[in-house]
Amino acid sequence: MGEESNVIGYEREIEAISRAIEQFDPSNPRHVAIIGEPMAGKTTVAGEIMRRYGDCIHSVTLGGVMTQDAMPAFSSIQKDCILVDNCEFFATRQIGGFKFLDDFLKCQFYSTKLFITAWNSYAWRYLSAVRNIGTYYPLVVTLPAMDSSTLKQVILSNYPQREIRFVENPPSEPASICTMVQRQARLPFSGREVSIPWFHLNTNAIRSRLQVGRKTVVSPEDAVFEKIRRVARGNPGVAMQIFSGCLEDNVVSFEKIPEDECELSLDITESFVLTLIVSMKSLQYHDLSAIAGGGEVLDRALFSLRRQGLILEDDGVYRISPARLNCIGNYLKKTRRVW
Amino acid sequence: MADSIFSDVTGELSLKTIDAGLILHLVAIVVVAYLLTTLLSYILSRFSERAGVYRQLVTLFIPLLKIFIYTVALYLFITALIEPSVTQLIAFAGLFGAVVGIGLKDLFSDLAGGIVIILEKPFQIGDKVTMGNYYGEVKDIRLRSTRIQTPADELVSVPNNTIFTQSVNSGNAGDIAMMIVIDLFIDSMSDAAHAAKILKEALVTSKYVIISEQYPYTILIEDFPCYTRVRAKGYVYDLRLEFEFKSEVTRRALAEFKRSDIKLPLCYPGLDGLIS
Numbered sequence: 001m002g003e004e005s006n007v008i009g010y011e012r013e014i015e016a017i018s019r020a021i022e023q024f025d026p027s028n029p030r031h032v033a034i035i036g037e038p039m040a041g042k043t044t045v046a047g048e049i050m051r052r053y054g055d056c057i058h059s060v061t062l063g064g065v066m067t068q069d070a071m072p073a074f075s076s077i078q079k080d081c082i083l084v085d086n087c088e089f090f091a092t093r094q095i096g097g098f099k100f101l102d103d104f105l106k107c108q109f110y111s112t113k114l115f116i117t118a119w120n121s122y123a124w125r126y127l128s129a130v131r132n133i134g135t136y137y138p139l140v141v142t143l144p145a146m147d148s149s150t151l152k153q154v155i156l157s158n159y160p161q162r163e164i165r166f167v168e169n170p171p172s173e174p175a176s177i178c179t180m181v182q183r184q185a186r187l188p189f190s191g192r193e194v195s196i197p198w199f200h201l202n203t204n205a206i207r208s209r210l211q212v213g214r215k216t217v218v219s220p221e222d223a224v225f226e227k228i229r230r231v232a233r234g235n236p237g238v239a240m241q242i243f244s245g246c247l248e249d250n251v252v253s254f255e256k257i258p259e260d261e262c263e264l265s266l267d268i269t270e271s272f273v274l275t276l277i278v279s280m281k282s283l284q285y286h287d288l289s290a291i292a293g294g295g296e297v298l299d300r301a302l303f304s305l306r307r308q309g310l311i312l313e314d315d316g317v318y319r320i321s322p323a324r325l326n327c328i329g330n331y332l333k334k335t336r337r338v339w
Numbered sequence: 340m341a342d343s344i345f346s347d348v349t350g351e352l353s354l355k356t357i358d359a360g361l362i363l364h365l366v367a368i369v370v371v372a373y374l375l376t377t378l379l380s381y382i383l384s385r386f387s388e389r390a391g392v393y394r395q396l397v398t399l400f401i402p403l404l405k406i407f408i409y410t411v412a413l414y415l416f417i418t419a420l421i422e423p424s425v426t427q428l429i430a431f432a433g434l435f436g437a438v439v440g441i442g443l444k445d446l447f448s449d450l451a452g453g454i455v456i457i458l459e460k461p462f463q464i465g466d467k468v469t470m471g472n473y474y475g476e477v478k479d480i481r482l483r484s485t486r487i488q489t490p491a492d493e494l495v496s497v498p499n500n501t502i503f504t505q506s507v508n509s510g511n512a513g514d515i516a517m518m519i520v521i522d523l524f525i526d527s528m529s530d531a532a533h534a535a536k537i538l539k540e541a542l543v544t545s546k547y548v549i550i551s552e553q554y555p556y557t558i559l560i561e562d563f564p565c566y567t568r569v570r571a572k573g574y575v576y577d578l579r580l581e582f583e584f585k586s587e588v589t590r591r592a593l594a595e596f597k598r599s600d601i602k603l604p605l606c607y608p609g610l611d612g613l614i615s
Binding site: 337 | 515543576
């Protein structure tokens with residue numbers, strides 16, 4: 001049995017990494033790759049590893065797209081293990097964008113030190129397909145999606161001093177399965193636009209009606225965390241953002257948790273820019289411009305993505321809106337932008 | 340027994356009285372069948388656009404539904420006009436087939452081709468095919484002809500009997516992804532290995548590419564007397580983006596060739612070089 005973990009939910013993964021460190025053999029280092037979605041907790045896991053083995057690990061955190069000046073000198077590090085967080089920044093999706101990744105992989109190939117690396121799962125899958133990076137890592141630790149009870153522990157551990165109340169909303173009228181809406185249609189020949197009545201199927205209402213038979217009585221607290229799990233797809237970072245967003249005066253109500261309405265229709269540039277941003281933790285405008293080609297097309301795509309609430313911009317740095325991560329992931333997979 | 344069948348066939352057909360009501364009924368059958376096929380084709384086509392990777396699966400049902408609706412409509416049409424016995428219906432179908440088949444050989448050959456396309460599925464709606472002298476995306480499979488949208492955005496109706504007389508080539512065989520071959524030619528004295536590296540990176544970083552075990556990519560170099568051909572084979576994630584993919588990879592690779600001082604050939608390859 002290993003040391004008690006300070007991280008909730010990833011105990012097994014931390015134990016696997018700890019074993020790799022304890023069994024480290026300089027003649028045959030079994031490098032480790034920690035894979036997780038954005039905000040899944042890779043940095044938290046890396047922090048726990050540092051807490052346990054800080055005296056024998058040198059930690060490097062990449063803060064942005066790699067440049068020649070920023071490339072760490074791994075060969076001059078004295079400690080036995082090197083922990084590198086945000087490794088997705090070693091590569092960019094452009095001609096010549098794999099140079100630093102190739103150098104980094106080459107460095108690991110010839111090194112007698114143990115490399116513990118953390119990767120964004122989207123970037124990992126892309127680089128595995130085009131650069132076969134999986135072969136460099138005998139131990140791949142994938143951070144799994146959490147269930148609602150684990151998410152509850154993770155979230156509530158951030159509010160130790162506060163007593164949070166979960167309120168049950170008054171039962172509302174069940175939503176209609178089918179509603180009549182007005183849609184614009186263009187008449188043939190005349191080209192005139194007219195408004196015609198159209199049926200709109202409410203898939204959420206259908207789903208909830210189908211679940212009526214197997215409905216069990218759950219406490220408001222459990223209902224809240226189950227909904228958060230569903231919207232966040234078990235991602236703890238996203239779940240915490242959603243929870244804090246709907247916490248008002250120490251009260252959380254079920255209805256306040258936003259449903260992840262996912263009706264996206266993006267053009268090719270928007271999808272590509274979104275793929276780039278979701279594959280990195282965050283990207284600066286000039287990096288995006290270098291990869292996707294700058295100018296009006298990029299500006300328009302970024303504006304559209306921001307308008308749809310898919311990305312957030314902070315002082316020229318673009319990142320994914322946490323509450324939309326699930327929707328974005330599903331859309332990009334469905335349209336084969338990510339593999 | 341034989342007499343009984345013969346007398347059944349030659350027995351009088353009870354033709355219904357043709358009046359305004361019957362004519363309206365027949366017109367209604369034709370109109371309803373037409374509207375139903377149009378409506379279902381429209382709904383399925385719209386739905387297929389939202390089905391992502393399952394787009395081709397949804398469009399598969401369009402020709403099947405059409406043939407089903409038209410068969411039912413034909414049966415209703417005949418039985419509304421006359422009241423034949425089963426034997427008479429079979430005999431009528433045979434005679435009708437023989438008489439009309441001789442007179443309208445090509446039309447029936449097209450219909451037979453349409454049925455073979457629907458049942459055997461050498462291609463389906465949404466596929467990129469070369470049929471006869473035409474290449475493009477299959478937009479509709481009708482009983483008589485297949486509609487192909489060419490890269491020049493022309494809608495061409497190719498008779499279905501083409502599948503009996505010429506080879507038909509489907510570029511994606513029902514998949515939404517399609518392999519694309521991109522050829523670039525460089526001067527024989529330039530660094531072919533470096534050119535191949537550039538083309539490879541242009542391919543794998545393209546915004547249109549899909550790469551996995553199912554969709555691998557390859558880079559090939561082949562030397563010719565006056566030039567070296569660098570060929571990339573990779574999959575575009577949606578076959579509708581075939582030309583955008585080719586163009587984007589070529590544009591970026593050529594720009595990088597220029598930066599890396601990789602020269603284009605002085606003697607440019609002719610058609611033979613492109614085909615080989």
